[in-house]
Amino acid sequence: MKKTALLNIALSQLVASLGHGDMVVIGDAGLPVPPGVPLIDLALTAGVPGFLQTVRAVLSEMQVESHVLAQELAGRNPAIAAGMDALALPQRRLLSHEEFKQLSRSARAIVRTGEHSPYANVILVAGVVF
DSSP, rough: OOOOOOOOOOHHHHHHHOOOOEEEEEOOOOOOTTTSSSSSEEOTTTSOHHHHHHHHHHHHHHEEEEEEEEEEEEEEEHHHHEEEEEHTOEEEEOOOOOOHHHHHHSSEEEEEEEOOTOOOEEEEEEEEOO
């Protein structure tokens, strides 16, 4: 049995398969999934699992070079924005929510959480450990 925090098989396989610059989207329950982008659906019920809880679990195994958030997050969802700030991820890029959704078309996968709050979405860009 694994010793790290991330126990979900699909998520663990995704992280293990990433190369430098690959993008993973972690989103709320309402984020649309573009055709052709694989979906890892973790949503169980409203709020379960939560967005920040899922991001922290993925970060336990994923090397992140940069991340992308929607500009609207800070004004529309200050609790999630503060939670993302607390993670101190490298190199933040802000896009409009529409631009965010367009960029998500290039993601290796989208991870759907049970989060039921607006703009609780992030694109994590894989880095390297050397």
